[in-house]
Amino acid sequence: MKVEFSAEQNALRKELRAYFEALMTPELKAECDESMGEGGGPLWREALKQMGRDGWIGVGWPKELGGRGMSPIEQFIFVEEVMRAGYPFPFLTTESVGPQLAEHGNEWQKREIVPKILAGECLIAIGYSEPGAGTDLASLKTSAVRDGDGWLINGQKMWTSLAHFCDYVWLACRTDPDAAKPHKGISMFLVPTNDPGWSCSPVVTLGGVRTNATYYDNIRVNDDALVGEENAGWKLITSQLNRERLSLVNFGPTAEMFNNVVRWAQQTDLPEGGKIIDQAWVQINLAKVRAGVEALKLVCYKQAWAMTEGQLDMADASAAKVYGSEFFIEVYRLLGEVIGQASLINRRTPGADPIASRIERLYRTASIITFGGGTNEIQRDIISAAGLWMPRASR
Amino acid sequence: MDFGLSEQQRDVQNLAREILGEQVTAEKLAKYDSYAAERFDRELWQQVAQAGLLGVAIEEQYGGMGFGFFEAALIAEEVGRNIAPLPFISHCISAAMPVQQFGSAEQKQSLLPGVVSGEQLLTAALMEANNEDPTQPRLCSAQAGGEAVLVSGEKLCVPFAEQADYLLLAATDGDGAVVVMLPRKAEGVVLEAMEVTTYEPQYRLTLSNVRVGAENILARGEQAQQLLASVAEHTAAALCAHQLGASDKAMRMTASYTAERQQFGVPIATFQAVGHRAANCFIDVECLRLNCYQAISRLDDGVDASVEVAIAKVWAGDVGHRVSYAAQHLHGGTGIDRDYPLWRYCTWLRHNEMMLGSSARNLAALGSKIAAGEAFCA
């Protein structure tokens, strides 16, 4: 065991930090702020392609697939740094759907889609949730019916994030309504958003983040669009979610925010003399965040390491997701307390402090991932069953 | 970043698991409850010595295995998992390791072979009344007496002092500290038994003008400060490992119990409220595990670990407390019944929490490091 980065990994991190410092121009930063941390603008797109051209998106991918052949640990360092730089990285596409397509996709998907993902030229949204299917995802109703040599897709999805600027939806459809168990009748498709039968309408959330309701009206696709085997979609969904969970709780942005708040508190005067950071309660808040970030870092890298060993543990993936998502809420609260009233001032206010206004916004977004990406109740069920061998009630 | 144990580490862990798992039983532990007998299984200690485990971090020339601190901490974890009645941390980590690192050739030759064979028992006196910082002795002072020093003062909560042959101890000497290996039988040493929550043998140590000869002075000045800082960090990290083993065991005991225990016609583990509280323990223990391994990995490598140790201490205190109460609660009345083995774990989880200095103090200490700009995230 060696819980330290190698010299090469430290050098890679340094290189990436410099790279992103140059990449994140003030114009790009402003555009990202405008999109509420979701991306999608023209400069954002161009920067993604740039990362693709520079070989970063697939840094930890095998060379045969167009990557640089480093390990998942280097891949995680890259994602950490890109997110730390404040770039809304489309990790759902690159870190979760991409690897699934590389592993289980058909010839067309491997030839056409995977290289485009690594080039930063293809974006994919996740289409699981429906108005009636949230936590109980297997009850989904959107259907794909055999139609000659292709499929006819009909239904509605809810909360399809990023869909308004994505090229495809990674769509879960019911293909066997009579399956013995609901999750055995589901298949995965890649559905193009430029199909005339596809449409979406915005749903705006508490944090200002936009998501979408998406509609599928007699969309016809051929077999190229089917991912994996017919009726074998559930496994793809669960392993995509396992990978998504790790990206959701990436600790890079939190580490950066902690450092920024410490610097701010070291430099900012108290009216009665001394600095903000001189106060005992401020130091305690910061210490709680620091101790928590360290755990998150280790939990994340243990999983990146487990991926290199090919033994990603289900209970560990769920533990990381629960811990990280609930910790973020605490972080925004604890750091917001340090900042004080300014953590209520949004970034449109002239002269608003960039760190404080970031906390203002993030505090409003923090609940999304306690239920999104597989709700924490289900994650805790998984942990007690898979991690502690406790029997659970049948559902 | 490598979170896997090496073959050597796995061997040490398995050996410790095998011996302790077999030899430490609830029946045997019951003998020591309420100080009915001295909580030191000398037979087991000899067995552990024969297996080579006392010398795991001691160089081969003194009869040790020549491995490092990581392997020693893995044993501390197993001692915690079994709450074994052994002075492993005080002997191997707090006393023998500093002798090996800072002692003279003669000191090492005279002490370490006996440490490894189990013929000599060492301990360390790290606490004073209202002073839990081992690097800053205040209530013990040393006066020069030619080559020797004369030590006077008091130490508290010294584990296994009565049973030990030598006690590592620090005293102020004018502008710094001096660290000695005090022979327990030296004239002027008075030991008074204390009774503590775990029933571990602990003593109040009073010294009046105890003469310690040059041969037993381990370090002075700058070296003494380095030694004490090192003892403090290594001991803390080993206590974290002990806490990890004990928390993990208490949690798994709870998982098994709730899977068996039926109420309302079903195993209570199937109630989501029960499963989720156990899941919280799993997350907690995992966070403790990783922070603890990070701290011991860095100490083992000899790189700066002060922030990592500070963080591991916070986790160890918090997790021990939370797991203890979750385990008790999820067992219902059985958890606190002295005929069921959980309760002893609860006393050790508390012991470690406080021996580590308490989470409130540890957070405050981490906070001052942060304020001083010494704990930014990399």
Ligand SMILES: Cc1cc2nc3c(=O)[nH]c(=O)nc-3n(C[C@H](O)[C@H](O)[C@H](O)COP(=O)(O)OP(=O)(O)OC[C@H]3O[C@@H](n4cnc5c(N)ncnc54)[C@H](O)[C@@H]3O)c2cc1C
């Ligand atoms: C901003 C945002 C972005 C999103 N992005 C996407 C996306 O890109 N793609 C996508 O497919 N979905 C997305 N989602 C949807 C998200 O995955 C769902 O919100 C989530 O699965 C929960 O479903 P629900 O909202 O229907 O809540 P419900 O399932 O109705 O749950 C409500 C509450 O009940 C609890 N609960 C439910 N079942 C149980 C149980 N068995 N045991 C204990 N507690 C239970 C839940 O934990 C939750 O607290 C997004 C949601 C939001 C808000």
Ligand SMILES: Cc1cc2nc3c(=O)[nH]c(=O)nc-3n(C[C@H](O)[C@H](O)[C@H](O)COP(=O)(O)OP(=O)(O)OC[C@H]3O[C@@H](n4cnc5c(N)ncnc54)[C@H](O)[C@@H]3O)c2cc1C
């Ligand atoms: C010191 C002491 C004094 C006592 N004095 C008395 C007394 O004077 N008279 C008397 O009659 N009794 C007494 N009791 C018994 C006490 O009332 C029981 O311990 C208590 O009712 C819990 O029952 P149990 O211990 O069998 O735990 P269990 O019922 O086995 O419960 C174990 C765990 O499962 C949880 N659990 C059980 N069912 C559910 C559920 N449906 N949903 C979620 N969680 C669940 C519990 O909350 C608990 O965490 C005493 C107990 C102790 C320890």
